[in-house]
Amino acid sequence: MKIQLKIWRQENAKAKGKMVDYDLPDVNPEMSFLEMLDVLNEKLIRSGDDPIEFDHDCREGICGQCGLFINGRAHGPMSATTTCQLHMRHFEDGDTIYVEPFRASAFPVVKDLRIDRSAFDRIIQAGGFISTRTGDAPEANAIPIGHQTAEDAFDAAACIGCGACVATCKNASAALFTGAKVSHLAMLPQGEPESPERAEKMVAQMEAEGFGHCTNTGACEVECPQEISIEHIARMNFEYNKAAVLEK
Amino acid sequence: MSRSLFLRDSVVRKNLMALTGLFLCLFLVIHLAGNLQLLLPAEQAQVQYNHYSELLSHNFFIKAVSYALYASILAHALYALILTRRAKQARGPQGYAYDKRGQVTPWYVRNMGVLGALLLAFIIIHMRDFWFQYKFTEMPLDAEGRKDLYTVVAVAYQQLWYVALYVVAMLVLGFHLLHGFHSAFQTLGLYHSKYNRWVKWAGYGYTFIITAGFAIIPIYMYFTQNQPLP
Known part of the structure; x- marks a missing residue:
């Protein structure tokens, strides 16, 4: 052709x-x-x-x-x-x-077509991890995680960090990328304790990198190769607000 | 009011957009409920509506809420402006040579700022024509000696262009609410796969009732009271 x-x-x-x-x-x-x-x-x-x-x-x-x-x-x-x-x-x-x-x-x-996406790496570095050593993979039944929770956390974890969400967003917002990481860890017992703090740090980094705000247009979830739902953005907002309200 | 509390980052700013937006949504319900009195038979409506207007303008609680309302409108518009300017910077100077991003979202979702600006213009016209007149000008009185806001409204709605302006403005409001209502819940993090369908449908229902309710008033008055009142 x-x-x-x-x-x-x-x-x-x-x-x-x-x-x-x-x-x-x-x-x-x-x-x-x-x-x-x-x-x-x-x-x-x-x-x-x-x-x-x-x-x-x-x-x-x-x-x-x-x-x-x-x-x-x-x-x-x-x-x-x-x-x-x-x-x-x-x-x-x-x-x-x-x-x-x-x-x-x-x-x-x-x-040419090559771009610098290290801003995403810095967002992850700001809080997209678990601070304590959680050891090797535990015996599957030792930590009870419901099937649906496991599925939802995995859906969020599927983010490959390609940046299509930012590229397509009219505000160049990185909310879906950051939301996916915050949400993935917030749903699991290993990540949950640090969740509000993580949301705050990652949002602050997202801001510092110069990404725009989220207006919930949903364009990102349409273009996401992993079909990650904007529900994870809401969960990030929830964790963030929880931190703001409960902050000592 | 530390800077960090209100300007910390885009999530905080969006929270303020959502909270002021939802407060304005609540106001619209009260405003519509009051204005539905305009649909009563003319004589009864005149007495009741003028009485209602007087009641509102002398009530301390209503006065306090109205200041919160003006502040909300201004804050909502101001934060929208700040966020939009930042988003423009975030997008960068180089746009796409070939851009089909619009295929994946409805037009009104992408143009909340334009719809909002139109609404702000409408609010200014609306307040100048009724609120300003009622508060700051000498007005004719009705039979019971109250300021006759009803007649001012009825006369205004006897002009076809004015009725058309209101109906168009309500369509603009409708599209703004269609996205704004459930977007506010999403922003506040009150969004869950189990309930988001309900929030969405509640938003559609709310939008329909508010839009249709407000639009029907000038149309009804244009067709039923097309003669000057005594």
């Missing part, structure tokens, strides 16, 4: 970028989106041009490294799909595809 691409090219963090046109006349519909970009890069390298930089790692949809804004949507038009799991068969022959980096002030472009 024949594809026309319009891709964001930017030399470095300080340079001014622009959309550049590329033509790929012979794309295999079974290729993943990233494989299609690999083919384009090989072509660019052969012709002596600078290849397009983009983040990727596992290419199995679980590492959260890949994240491109494709045809106006985070991770492209499919739901519950990371960029690496998006395949060219979902496009039509002759399509023009816009490829841009995830955008937010807190996610500066490093080069």
Whole structure:
């Protein structure tokens, strides 16, 4: 299939970028989106041009490294799909595809489509952990956790930190990412005691990184490859408010 | 009033948006309940509504609540402005060249600020035409010697453009509430998978009653009292 691409090219963090046109006349519909970009890069390298930089790692949809804004949507038009799991068969022959980096002030472009998501790491470092050593995995029945609670906590823990929530949010809010981590630990007995304090610290870091506020539009949960619910944002708010009310 | 308490971060600011918003939601119920008296037969409505207006303007409790109300409107608008400006910075100067993000959410959810600004404009017009007149101008009196607010309202609603303005403003209010009501609960953290369906439906029901209730008054008065009162 024949594809026309319009891709964001930017030399470095300080340079001014622009959309550049590329033509790929012979794309295999079974290729993943990233494989299609690999083919384009090989072509660019052969012709002596600078290849397009983009983040990727596992290419199995679980590492959260890949994240491109494709045809106006985070991770492209499919739901519950990371960029690496998006395949060219979902496009039509002759399509023009816009490829841009995830955008937010807190996610500066490093080069081309590659962005710096270390703001997420710093949010996790601010409180997304359990302070005490909880030892090895305990015997399954030693700590009673209800099935539904385990399921809900796991749903939140499924966040891969790709940043699609921020990229798609009209306020560039990181509430779904932070909420997922706060909520995941708040629901489990190991994480629960520190929960309000954790919510406060992580929200403060989220603020310091320059992310926007949450207006509950729900766009993030639609674009999230792991389909994490905005219910977790509410749980973060609840934990945060609990801290504010009970603070000594 | 330490800075940290009211401006600490976006969650605190959003809490204030939610609390003032819900307070305004509660006010709308009381306001609508009072205004439904306008739907009574003209003579009875005139006596009762003027009596009600006088009662409200002389009640200390109502006065105190009304100041909380003005403060809430201003705080709600001010915090919206602060948050929106910050969100603009968070989005960054470079937008998307091709942007289809609108596909995943309804338009009114993304445009609460625009709807809110329109509502603020409407509130100013609304208060100038009725509240200001009642409080600060010489008004004709009714048969019982009370300020005749009823006639001022009835005369205003005999102009078709004015009725249209009110109906449009109520539609704006409706879309603002449609998202705002349950969004406030989500912001405050009062949102649970077991109950959020009920909160959502309560929000839809509330929105319908408030919007339809307020919109019906000018329409009804336009069609039933299309002649000047004595």
